[in-house]
Amino acid sequence: MATVSLKSINKWFDSSQVLYDISIDIEDKEFVVFVGPSGCGKTTLLRIVAGLEDVSSGEVEIDGIDVSSAHPIERGISMVFQSYALYPHLSVFENIAFPLRVAKTPKAKLQEMVMRAADILRLTDRLEHKPGQLSGGQRQRVAIGRSIVRQPKVFLFDEPLSNLDAALRGEMRVELSKLHKSLNATMIYVTHDQVEAMTMADRIMVLSEGKLEQFGTPMDLYHHPKTKFVAGFIGHPKMNFLTASCLSIDSDGVKVELPAIGKQLLPVEPIKVNQGEELEVGVRPEDLMLSETGKGLPLKVDVLERLGGSTLVYGSLDKYPNFCAMLQGDANVREGELVNLDVKPASFHVFDSNGNAMKRREVPEILK
Amino acid sequence: MERFTFVQKIFLYLGIAVFLTFMLLPFFEMFMASLRPLQHLFRSPYQFWSDDMSFQAYSDIWETVPLLGRYIFNSVFLASVTTFLCMMFVIPAAYSFARFKFKGKTISLGLFLGVNMFAGAVLLIPLYKLLRSMGLLNTYAAMFVPGAAFLVPTGIWLLKAYLEKIPIELEESAWIDGASRMYILRRVVLPLAVPGLIVVGVASFIGAYAQQFLFAITFNQKREYMPLPAGIFEFVGYQSVIWNQLMAASIVGIIPVLIIFLFLQKYLVKGLTKGAVKG
Ligand SMILES: Nc1ncnc2c1ncn2[C@@H]1O[C@H](COP(=O)(O)OP(=O)(O)OP(=O)(O)O)[C@@H](O)[C@H]1O
Ligand SMILES: [Mg+2]
Numbered sequence: 001m002a003t004v005s006l007k008s009i010n011k012w013f014d015s016s017q018v019l020y021d022i023s024i025d026i027e028d029k030e031f032v033v034f035v036g037p038s039g040c041g042k043t044t045l046l047r048i049v050a051g052l053e054d055v056s057s058g059e060v061e062i063d064g065i066d067v068s069s070a071h072p073i074e075r076g077i078s079m080v081f082q083s084y085a086l087y088p089h090l091s092v093f094e095n096i097a098f099p100l101r102v103a104k105t106p107k108a109k110l111q112e113m114v115m116r117a118a119d120i121l122r123l124t125d126r127l128e129h130k131p132g133q134l135s136g137g138q139r140q141r142v143a144i145g146r147s148i149v150r151q152p153k154v155f156l157f158d159e160p161l162s163n164l165d166a167a168l169r170g171e172m173r174v175e176l177s178k179l180h181k182s183l184n185a186t187m188i189y190v191t192h193d194q195v196e197a198m199t200m201a202d203r204i205m206v207l208s209e210g211k212l213e214q215f216g217t218p219m220d221l222y223h224h225p226k227t228k229f230v231a232g233f234i235g236h237p238k239m240n241f242l243t244a245s246c247l248s249i250d251s252d253g254v255k256v257e258l259p260a261i262g263k264q265l266l267p268v269e270p271i272k273v274n275q276g277e278e279l280e281v282g283v284r285p286e287d288l289m290l291s292e293t294g295k296g297l298p299l300k301v302d303v304l305e306r307l308g309g310s311t312l313v314y315g316s317l318d319k320y321p322n323f324c325a326m327l328q329g330d331a332n333v334r335e336g337e338l339v340n341l342d343v344k345p346a347s348f349h350v351f352d353s354n355g356n357a358m359k360r361r362e363v364p365e366i367l368k
Numbered sequence: 369m370e371r372f373t374f375v376q377k378i379f380l381y382l383g384i385a386v387f388l389t390f391m392l393l394p395f396f397e398m399f400m401a402s403l404r405p406l407q408h409l410f411r412s413p414y415q416f417w418s419d420d421m422s423f424q425a426y427s428d429i430w431e432t433v434p435l436l437g438r439y440i441f442n443s444v445f446l447a448s449v450t451t452f453l454c455m456m457f458v459i460p461a462a463y464s465f466a467r468f469k470f471k472g473k474t475i476s477l478g479l480f481l482g483v484n485m486f487a488g489a490v491l492l493i494p495l496y497k498l499l500r501s502m503g504l505l506n507t508y509a510a511m512f513v514p515g516a517a518f519l520v521p522t523g524i525w526l527l528k529a530y531l532e533k534i535p536i537e538l539e540e541s542a543w544i545d546g547a548s549r550m551y552i553l554r555r556v557v558l559p560l561a562v563p564g565l566i567v568v569g570v571a572s573f574i575g576a577y578a579q580q581f582l583f584a585i586t587f588n589q590k591r592e593y594m595p596l597p598a599g600i601f602e603f604v605g606y607q608s609v610i611w612n613q614l615m616a617a618s619i620v621g622i623i624p625v626l627i628i629f630l631f632l633q634k635y636l637v638k639g640l641t642k643g644a645v646k647g
Contacts (some may be wrong), residue, residue, distance in 0.1 A: 052540055073546035085537035100544035101391045150545065 002063055002076065002186040003028050003188040004049065011210075013046055018044055019210045022058070026188065026203075031180050034190045035197040035233070036207035040198075042190040043082065046156050046206070049188060050079045058287065076153035076164040080160045084143040093127040094120075096145040101152070106273035117145040120179070137168045144176075148183060157189040159197065173199055194234055198222070199234070206230050221295035223363045228355035231282050237312060237324045239282045239349065246277045253361070254350060256281060259318035260298050266348045268358035280351040287347035290333070291340035299323055303339050306330060313339070370474060371430055402426070402615035409611050417625055423617040432603065438592060439599030440621050441581060446511050446595050449623075450576035451517040451569055452521055458568060461520070462527035466589070467539070477528075480521035492586050499587055510587035516578055519572045526571060531557065577625065596621040612629030 004026040011019035025031050036041045046051040049060055060068050060075075068073045078099070086095050094101075096117055100110045114155045121141040131139055140160060147155060160176075161169045177200050180187050191197055197204045198218045206221065207230070208215040212225045218234075225231035231239050236293040244256035253267040256279060267279070273279065276336045288297070297317055307313035311331040317323040325341055333339050346362035372380060399408060403421040430436055464470075465477060490515065495514050496505075504510045534557060542552045558565070581597040596617070603614040 050544060050625060052544070071546075073543040077544070079541070079544050081541060082539045083535060083537050085535065085541040087538060087560075098542065098547075102545050102547045102551065146541075146545075283370070 001028050002187060003061075004154055004188070005059075005064075006045075006049070007059040008046060009045070009060070010056045011041070011048065011053070012056045013233050015066070017047075017056075017210065020212075022207075024205055024212070024214050024215050026186060028263055028298065029184055029186055030198050031177075031187045031189065031200060031202045033197040033201035033204045034188065034207060035204055036192065036213075037233070038192055040207045041210040046158055046188060046190050049075075049154075050077055050156050052079075052324050054086055077156055078147035078150055078152040078154075079145045079156040080147050080158065082158040082160075082162065084131075086139060086141045086146075088131050089128075091127065091130050092131070092134070092145075094121075094124060095131065095142050096149050098146060099150040108150070110259065113120050115144075117149045120148070120182070121145045136164050140164065140172065144179070148179070153186065155183075155185055155313060156189040159217070160189075160192050161209050162191070162193070170285065176200060196234060198234065202337060204234075206233060207231075210214075218325055219284040224357070224360065225349065226357050228280055228282070228351045228357070231349055231357065235284055235286075237285045237326065240317075240320070240323050241362055242283075242318075242320060243280045244281045246273050246275055246279050248275060249273065254279070254358070255349075258297075259320075261296065264345060264348075266347050266350055267361040268348075268350045271356065273356050278353055280353070280355070282349035282351065283343055283347060285324040285348075288327070288341045288343055290327055290331060291342040292339055293342075296340040296342045299325060299339050299341055299364055301333055301335050301339060304333065304335055328335040385426075398615045399619060402612050402619060404612055406610060412439070423630075425612040426620070429603075429617045429620070431614045432610060433599065433617070435454060435591060435599060435602075436620075439594055439596045440624065441596040442508075442593060442599075443577065443597070443621060446508065446515070446580055446625050447573050449508070449577040449582035450512040450515040451521065451572045453512060454519045454572045454576070455569060456520050457516070457520050458523035458527055458572075459558070459565075460553075462524045462531055465528045467536075477525075478525055482523050483518075489582060496557065498587060504587075505589050506590050506593070508593055511580060511583045511593070513589070514583055517575050519575045519581065522575070523568050523572055527561070527564055529567045530559055530567070532546060534560050566616070570632060573608070573625075573628075 006022050006024050009064070010017065013049075022045060024032075024247060034045060036042055040277055044053060049056055051067070051070060055068055058068075059066050062075050062077075072079075082179050087098065090098070092220040093114060097110055099115045100113060115124070115361075118127060121144060123138065123141055123145060126134060126138060127141075129143065134142065143160070157176075157332075161172050166332045173196060175187075180200075187347070189196075189200065201218055203215060203217055205215045205219055208229045214221060214230045216224075221230055221234045225234060228241070232241070242259060244258050247255040247257055247263065248253075253262060253265050254273070255265045256271050258281065299313065299315045299317045301315040302311055303314040305314070308330070310329065311327045311333070313325045313327060313331070313333060315323055346360065349360065350358045352358070391408055400416070400421075402425050403423065404418070404419055405422070405424070408415070408418065408420065423453075429495070465473065499510050500506050504513065538560070539552050542556050547555070582594040584595050584598040585595075588598075591599075598615055600614060600621070603610045603617065
């Protein structure tokens, strides 16, 4: 059992504030990912949970007990660092055994626990090596081994995969997910890579400049981003944004004037906006299709990226130079050409001028 | 790819050769002088090489100055104790300066640097009074206590710089695993700091060896506690100086130190932090 609650956490470094009033509740055995661009405060927040950094105000609760000023060991957490932080003078065995040595575990028990961890992480034939003799992926696994051997209640990971190559990263992603299932523990995982976040998380917390943007399941974030920032951050390639002025608001949604297509009713639950106010309208590249009628958004194709299963089309649309569409298969378009793109009105995301989203009415059903 | 071109290399070696010549020529001459018979040294014209050279002086020294062995021992002993004592203070202090934030940190570091500017000689009289009131005059402690004190500031600066390079995550990781500060210092920091410790140790040892003379002749009058640089004065008689034996004794005195250095040298170059963090 391990729940983690963050209550109104603020953090200042000297005179600059890096975290603003962060509150979330993490459930037992949940895999939660903190995601956000570089410098948004992910590591700082994780270090606060770990007990390496004090909160300026607010509370950290683990299992309902306030641990804001408790030593890391009393919190029952273990942490894998952004750099692996292996002890270069100790063998792999001793690196994994380190927390047990600190806890003065009896020899036989220690041996058994280290071997079990090594077994899970496939390090059995590397136990006598020094970290310097290992590959990046192996070092990574040693660092994880050191964190699981103590059987903590909460695992903390700080961008553990950021230094691995793409293939290995994919592999480790799957392994970490498996590990999470087999260990049955609560995990908090920090990354700036939204793909990692989407693939591994039960729930994702998106941070931007020290502020919590949204906390929810991956599909929730994808289909119902609460802010323009989340909409732009989650999903790859990024969502396209257009500005459109609000023509009218009624119970069916908002009517806007879109470039090239003109008046369009978008089915969202309107929040208070004034007529004529400029709105941001977002559309994901994968929601765009080649139009068969010769109408729709006219895109002047600049660059094509053919991926086989899909084709990424980059070009300029009206006054928007970096518009992207993801077309199915090996689409029949050429660079320099003008193509027309169709979008379902329900696919549009609408944000007010502060970047707050209006709830969409018709979205694909989210599988649980 | 070669880092230097052929021409650059020639200049490099030429530079090293000039430097080494300046450094080593006195030692070479010292060695040659120790081989010559005494009257030979004052012969004119000066002969660099002659047939009557011998190692005679090396056996005579032990008779001219019967306590020579003791002096050599004292020298090494004093330098070792000074170094040890100095390190006992330097290690915790350097670690604190490298890792903790506290009031007066910069000021105290600056002060340490300032202390270094006072040569020991300036402080001899106050030190003498201090040692007398502590009853340390004419003991070994009279030499290694002030010796260590003067070496601590440099040691702190040197080791602090080294410790700062050890990734802090290693310590944080151990801290999270429940290790105490002392445990971290013992099991994580010091093993990784071995090259730095050796550098500081060697620097302290050299420093201790060099400053012995001053402290020995001011704070100690017991012959049996004298280190070599002071004891060697016994070769300077009322009538004459037995130069060849003096040189021989100096060389013999250096040998134990030289052996220690040759042994430690390989540790000085070895890097130990490989594989600690990514990249
Ligand atoms: N010890 C510190 N003292 C002062 N400022 C700090 C300190 N640690 C972090 N910061 C600042 O806090 C902000 C958040 O840093 P943090 O390391 O949490 O970012 P991050 O989201 O982990 O970024 P990255 O993805 O690059 O690792 C940054 O602006 C950083 O400059
Ligand atoms: Mg970080």
